[in-house]
Amino acid sequence: MQIIQRSSTTGISSESSASTTPLDQAGLAGAAQDTGSVNQPARPTQAAPLRRGLSNWDQPLQNDISSAQQAVDFLEQSAAQLRALKTDLATKLAARQMRDGQVEQRVRQFSDTWKSRREASGGTLDANLKFSAGTPASQRFTVRGMTLQNLRNGARETLAVSVGGGAQGLRSVHLSPGLSDNEIVGRFDQALAPAGVRVEMGQNGELVFSTAEDNWPAVRDSIAVQGSGIRFPTGQLNRLKAEAEAPAVAPENWDTTDIESMRNTLQQVMQALSHVEAALSKVRQELNAATQRAESSMPEIETAGVEDLATRFASIAKEPGYQSLLALTSALVGINRDRVVSLLSLR
Template sequence: MQITSATTPQVIVPGANAGNATAVDGTALGLNGENAATATPVTPTPNSAAPLRRGLNNWDQPLQGDISGAQQALDFLEQSAAQLRNLKADLSARLANRQRADGTVEARVRQFSNSWRNRATASGGTLDSQLKFSNKGSATSFTVRGMSLANLRNGGREVLAISIGGGQNVRSVVLEPGLSDAQIAQRFDEALAPAGVRAQLNDDGQLAFSTTEAQWSNVRDTIAVQGNGIRFPTGQLNRVKAEAAAPEVDPDSWNTVDLDGIRTTLQQVVQALAKVEASIASVHQALAQVAARVQSAAPSTGKNGMEQVAQNFVTTTKQPGYQSLLSITSALAGISRERVISLLSLR
């Protein structure tokens, strides 16, 4: 008789029929958390034949990413709001008392300016220069010279060839009389999306483009258009100018040299604070939506089933041996400090 050694313990999945029980890797069972807390089979509740699911390992990973991204955005925005409130108070005091410059206001401006320049990193790439929150990454909004709706609506049928990034990466947009503004935006969006550029109508009803902040410099320096001589010249691709939308907050333009400059800066600080607080409200709304998704994604387990799981876990862990260790380590698998903080933030 030949005896072979097993390097990994084998266990029987709870709930399997004796006739077709399946042996699985005990370590893998601990990692996926499926009925890991029980050493004995768990009888399914009458309403569900599916195995009991529990533990953080069963959470949707995108949900956890959304929570983490929103928390980073909130941290940055709340820090920015606090800095702006302090700066507002100092500017108001300077104007009210006509104090001579002592460096305090200037230091506050530098502090906020440094924080704002670090916006993309500090927010985990979830806040753009317009303070719009997105877990898909911050973007740069821009316009392209000659691609205004007023220009694109006029004229006969024309095929525009648009190149982004140079080389053979050329996309076509067909313009023809009778298209609505929404249809024009949709055609640009469908054509340019593979190149990482999106098009839509902005809040003012104008055609606006956007791309990731990381790709913006490449788009700005390489976008070129060729037409049929109606809206754009024919012949070869011609470079067109792309201009980024002005940021919602521009601390580099704040002036604290004289009283007039301080008054103007105070107005800009008040406006910036209002925009930051509005962004905070939008992120809180996004977090509430994520919380709703968490609730809907959470597995429903009957009360009797959970009581049985808890009792089996207690019984198993009281008995010394490998099975006790397996139950404890399986229950703790996948739990990290970051996950616990993300969960507590939903309360």
């Protein structure tokens, strides 16, 4: 019988062949030998390495699940607070009751929750509750004068666009007659991408810019452009105003001072709740999809010979005496609650 040397950290010391247990003889070490033929030479086998399911997941997959769960938690909390606020407002309006502090408290509570959106969601939800697992939440904005109608007309011109200030943030965009709208948008996007700003076409023919929310304060106050006098003035860089896209929810505008303001606030709360619930449904779909990918990528547990091994172990354990006790204690070394829970979670 081949004795496999084990580290003392497992609780099993390295001894001579005299310490071989009946469980080893039964085949626990991997030798498919009959219990009555322990003296026959066993075929040396190498035990399959212990594989932990979670450690075999791809890191991006784990990040997707974690990000989606954070977003779900934030949206569920927001939805619950909005439902409570909606109920209180409707009750007050039905009874034509004036403010008593409860509604104002709920408005402040949700306002605080909304202010913590970026931190609470792990940066996965932007101001319009658009979920992004792989990239940080972005801030969309427009820039005054950056419309396709203004940019497509005129002779050839090279624009120098500054983002973030300094020479490193200076980018060139070449415009000429005959460019399509998609080509104009593509040139701006290609020029500004190294500065962390992406560009796409808006619904009303304007350029819509986006950057990471962390980068937005630096971008907001530093966009400037210099032309040759065709579309934009020549000379020094001219500062352009960047306007952030309006957020989906604006609790700072909710007023409850009188019946009319409470009625308007109720409408805004209902719209906010509808927006939050729609976002929650989409993120839950993302979470379910990521969970299914995780389950399909979990390594299959080696099951060959397990039933036979269990039968042999049960037979040995029924026999009274020292050998039976030694087999049981050896098998249970290293078993703890965490390992049992981890194995059961794989079912």
